[in-house]
Amino acid sequence: MTGIPPPHGGRVPILPVRDPMNAFDTKLAENDLVLGRGDVEILQLNVGRVCNQTCRHCHVSAGPNRPEILSEDVAREMIDFLDRAPTVHTMDITGGAPELVPPFRWLVTEARRRDLHIIDRCNLTILTEPGHEDLARFLAENRVHVVASLPCYTSGNVDKQRGDGVFARSIKGLSMLNDLGYGISPDLPLDLVYNPLGPSLPPPQASLEDDYRKRLREDFNVSFTSLITITNMPIGRFRTDLERSGKLEGYMDVLLGAFNTAAIPGLMCRNTLSVDYLGYLHDCDFNQMLDLGLSGRRLHIRDMDGEKLRALAIATGDHCLGCTAGAGSSCSGVLVR
Numbered sequence: 087m088t089g090i091p092p093p094h095g096g097r098v099p100i101l102p103v104r105d106p107m108n109a110f111d112t113k114l115a116e117n118d119l120v121l122g123r124g125d126v127e128i129l130q131l132n133v134g135r136v137c138n139q140t141c142r143h144c145h146v147s148a149g150p151n152r153p154e155i156l157s158e159d160v161a162r163e164m165i166d167f168l169d170r171a172p173t174v175h176t177m178d179i180t181g182g183a184p185e186l187v188p189p190f191r192w193l194v195t196e197a198r199r200r201d202l203h204i205i206d207r208c209n210l211t212i213l214t215e216p217g218h219e220d221l222a223r224f225l226a227e228n229r230v231h232v233v234a235s236l237p238c239y240t241s242g243n244v245d246k247q248r249g250d251g252v253f254a255r256s257i258k259g260l261s262m263l264n265d266l267g268y269g270i271s272p273d274l275p276l277d278l279v280y281n282p283l284g285p286s287l288p289p290p291q292a293s294l295e296d297d298y299r300k301r302l303r304e305d306f307n308v309s310f311t312s313l314i315t316i317t318n319m320p321i322g323r324f325r326t327d328l329e330r331s332g333k334l335e336g337y338m339d340v341l342l343g344a345f346n347t348a349a350i351p352g353l354m355c356r357n358t359l360s361v362d363y364l365g366y367l368h369d370c371d372f373n374q375m376l377d378l379g380l381s382g383r384r385l386h387i388r389d390m391d392g393e394k395l396r397a398l399a400i401a402t403g404d405h406c407l408g409c410t411a412g413a414g415s416s417c418s419g420v421l422v423r
């Protein structure tokens with residue numbers, strides 16, 4: 087079998103044989119490929135499932151009543167890990183709405199002190215929630231890269247997926263960020279995230295970005311840095327919707343039929359470590375939502391370091407086909423340009 091080199095060089099770990107193989111592993115085997123993990127470069131923290139929204143496609147099934155919230159002790163263990171993994175250059179904070187979790191600002195300031203690139207996956211409406219009026223300024227002062235969900239540039243489509251009134255509040259949040267220099271100054275990147283409304287692959291990222299830029303500028307005087315398109319993963323609330331409407335099988339066929347080997351070198355599980363709010367480790371945020379532990383095991387961040395991590399195989403499942411369909415998909419957008 088052909089080992090895919092790690093993202094930035096180094097050895098390819100020896101992987102255990104998986105039996106039985108899922109549809110994703112079968113596709114890899116058919117193409118004579120295995121997944122190899124590289125150095126961990128991105129620490130992606132899912133700090134809880136509490137959110138001020140309840141979007142239909144949410145792969146985290148987040149909402150206001152979810153009790154899962156990061157504690158201060160686990161937040162400290164997340165920061166301590168950085169000293170044992172010097173190859174990490176980015177802290178990517180997600181949720182739920184990560185800003186609702188009490189240690190959020192502490193994590194940001196600790197990462198900033200270590201000169202890491204910091205990403206906040208922000209739902210925009212949190213910026214106008216009572217009690218969070220100073221959040222946008224805090225993010226700007228700490229040079230946090232904001233990655234914000236906006237699945238369309240029209241209110242009808244956004245409100246249908248994310249709830250009534252969400253579009254108007256999202257535009258208000260974007261305007262607040264623009265006023266601080268986000269999406270305008272190179273130091274303050276503001277990326278928007280698009281995901282399809284239904285069971286189809288996203289359209290080409292570059293042309294959709296042009297449409298977004300034109301419409302948001304002309305209709306709302308809003309600027310942003312880049313548009314990221316993400317394929318809906320067949321998990322969580324989106325999967326339940328597909329099951330209810332009898333569309334799950336058809337969607338899996340779409341993903342399988344669009345399998346693209348060129349997406350594999352960029353898969354985020356190859357250089358990202360995903361950590362849940364209790365400190366347990368996963369190969370990516372999607373696996374985390376499926377309760378699939380790192381390399382199929384239950385491992386905690388307090389016991390992990392960069393070297394140990396390199397030796398562990400990546401746990402996969404049928405849902406991985408969402409990352410390799412078409413132009414590929416990751417938290418940073420398409421994988422094949």
Ligand code: SF4
Binds near residue numbers: 140141144147182183
């Ligand atoms: S998609 Fe984002 S904003 Fe919507 S419920 Fe899930 S975590 Fe909250």
Ligand code: SF4
Binds near residue numbers: 369401403405406409
């Ligand atoms: S779902 Fe996770 S483990 Fe599977 S290919 Fe995508 S990033 Fe990798």
